Amino acid sequence: MRRVFTSLLILVFAGALLLFGAGLWWLHEPIPLRLAPGSQVVDLEIEPGTPASGVAEVIVASGADVPAVLLHAWFRFSGQARLIKAGSYELVPGTTPRKLLSMLVRGEEALKSVTLVEGWTFNQVRAALQKAEQLSPDTLNLAPEAIMEKLGKPGVHPEGRFFPDTYTYAKGSSDLAVLKRAARAMDKRLDAAWSLRSPDTPLKTPDEALILASIVEKETGKPSDRPQIGGVFSNRLRLGMLLQTDPTVIYGLGSKFDGNLRKRDLLADTPYNTYTRAGLPPTPIAMPGRAALLAAVQPAPTKAIYFVARGDGSSQFSASLDEHNRAVNKYIRGQ
Template sequence: MRRVFASLLGLIFVGALLLFGAALWWLHEPLSLQTPPGSTVVDLEIEPGTPASGVADAVARSGVNTPALLLHAWFRLSGQARMIKAGSYEITPGTTPRKLLSMLVRGEEALKSVTLVEGWTFTQVRAALQRAEQLTPDTAGLPPTAIMEKLGKPGVHPEGRFFPDTYTYAKGSSDLAVLKRAARAMDKRLAAAWAQRQPDTPLKSPDEALILASIIEKETGKPADRPQIGGVFVNRLRIGMLLQTDPTVIYGMGERFDGNLRRRDLQTDTPYNTYTRGGLPPTPIAMPGRASLLAAVQPATTKALYFVSLGDGSGGSYFSETLDEHNRAVNKYQRNQ
């Protein structure tokens, strides 16, 4: 009997070793994935409050070819079953059960991104959000006024109120959440810029700084020229001279602008026509970046009152102190005379 008992113990021990070895092998072996056509990853959604058994079931249903019971056992034995976080995940080729659990415990969600570009209008921002991959279009069909109300800014014009940057988000996130982050970012950047304003600035409020920054953003493609352009506009505001900036006229024309700005457009009055109305336009005309915000509140010290594009593709401008000098520059750089 002792020999039989010893043999049984030996068999149990060997079996346990084999089982332990198989478990170690499984933990470090890449999971087999059944991916949808055109994709190399398996998407996994874990809802808040899902127990470990439900997580294991969700993994198996998503396209991971491994028994849910085995996954659940691993989650429980690891001692981390209660630490699994809800979210949207991507299971990529080469993911092992060990890496899978680590990803779920760390909450390493699959993130997407959308980029809002300096100089864009709110219309362009909305179009970008509509094109963004796996971003829930909660603002679709809403007028701008309703969107701003949902963002906690009732009555605020949306133009220029969002900071241009790249924003990451979890799959299935709301476009409203992205807009809220971009709005908070602009509030923060604008407040920081306003705190650094020159003491003698003619700008009366952060909103006026935002409006001027948006004009500066649209007036140059050369970063180094932004402070100088800011200096020109600040000089004009100080002496009550018309800003006479084409981008505001174009913005005021809206869909009527066909790509060509004509003399009659400069003479047609709108709230944004700075050839017919003094001071700043009523709202920003685009999203300014940080450099343009700073150029509005810390413009270069200059006597220039005019500038004209060099027309060489550099985005740079020629600056003049007098109208005669400006006219000569226009003839040289724009009319090739």
Template sequence: MFLVIVAALGGGGALWWLNQGLATSANTVDLAIEPGTLPRDVAQAVVDAGVQVNPLLLYGWFRFSGEARQIKAGSYEIERGVTPRRLLRKLVRGDEALRAVTLVEGWTFVQVRAALLKAEQLKPTTRGLEPDLIMKSLGRPGLHPEGRFFPDTYTYAKGSSDLALLKRALRAMDKRLDAAWAQRAPDTPLTTPEQALTLASIIEKETGRPSDRPMIAAVFSNRLRIGMMLQTDPTVIYGLGNRFDGNLRRSDLQTDTPWNTYTRTGLPPTPIAMPGKSALLAAVQPAPSKALYFVARGDGSSEFSADLEAHNRAVNKYQRGQQ
């Protein structure tokens, strides 16, 4: 039978058939090819997906082309009117149907999981799993997930798992953190990459204007150096968890949690969000400054002060409207 098919393809009608658009059951049909699928089964999978073509003839073309063994596993979108020639080219190149999901700088792990659940055609294999089980599945048992995934836009094939995407984001953060730590200032008060990640997450949440990151890093580094409390609201909010209703009260600042930097000195035990590349670099390369305080000006930027008296004047000016 194969020799008959080859002979047919080698005849005068072969070129015509190879360039004829194929009918499909819909404008676009989905084709999934698992690793290790034989060329004959690929041809049948094309037909099962909704492409109207003789599977033996298609298989014969795969074999005759000499590229049958180069067909790549993956998820593909096959459009109505595709020719046998273009179909094989797509499968050999591995032009998969890709989707994308964006993990945003400053997001928490809860927000990351919510985004992955909403991502189109992403298999929710971690749905319902506790964070510690997810980290164990990623090969990092005992590691807290917060801040461990690099914020970026990730493309994925239809039907890919959210666990596979998380693994890519985890490795990306490992790489970015290692690169930042290698560039740390010699006088940094930080002693480990994990501390740098935690400080970077705070900088990410505190920054209203990107250009202020090195100065905000300087404030926190200076405080760490002299044992002064960081007193940063985002850590308090993180520690409150679901109890935070959008309004941070004085009583919240006095409610002790492991993340409350108003009641505890030093860095909190874990990051509080995902820092981006700029926040990571700022954490290890703070601006050369003696500033110990900063206050929001109201336009996204911050006013920095080296002493409490100057800080109080800035608070009166920018927060209370007093000149």
């Protein structure tokens, strides 16, 4: 009888070892996935308050080819079932049950991204957000004024108030949340740039620096020319000269601009026509990047008050009208 009992214990122990070994093997084996045509991942949406058993069922229903009861047992056995976080996840080929649980516990949601480009206008920013993948268009039907109010900036013109960068977000996030991050980023970058301003800058406020930086951004064809362009406009402001910059005129024309800037456009007075009005325009005309912000507050020391495009992206700078006219003849008229 004792031998039979001993044999049974050995069998039970061996069975337990086999089961344990099989469990360890399974935890490190990739989960088979049922991928939709054209897709490389299985999308998971875990709603807040979903119990561990429900999470397992969602994973299987979404495309994981594994018994839900087995996943649930693993979640419970790990002791981390209650730590699983709600969110949007992506299950990629090669994911093991162990990696899956780690992803859910850490809340490593599947992130998307949208890029806001230097020199873009607010309208272009809104268009990019509307096209962004799986970003909730909560601002779609809001006027710019309403958007700025929701961002805690009532009465502030939205142009130039968002920092150009690539922003990641969880699937289903609000476009307003992305705008809020971009607005905070611009505030931070502008404050940092303003703290580094040259002692002799003609700019009186951070807002003026933002406006000038937006002009520098739109006028720059070659990145290394930014400080020089900032120097030209700073010199003009000191001398009380008209800035005479085409991008502000184009911005003031709005939808009336057809791609061809005519003489009558330069003569038509608007708040943004720097050929008819002295000083800076009332608001930025685009989103400046960090380099443009620095070029506005730390312009290159130069005597130049004119510049003209050379045709290769760079600019020719001149300290006198005669020099400028010669440069225009050479680079524009080909004389």
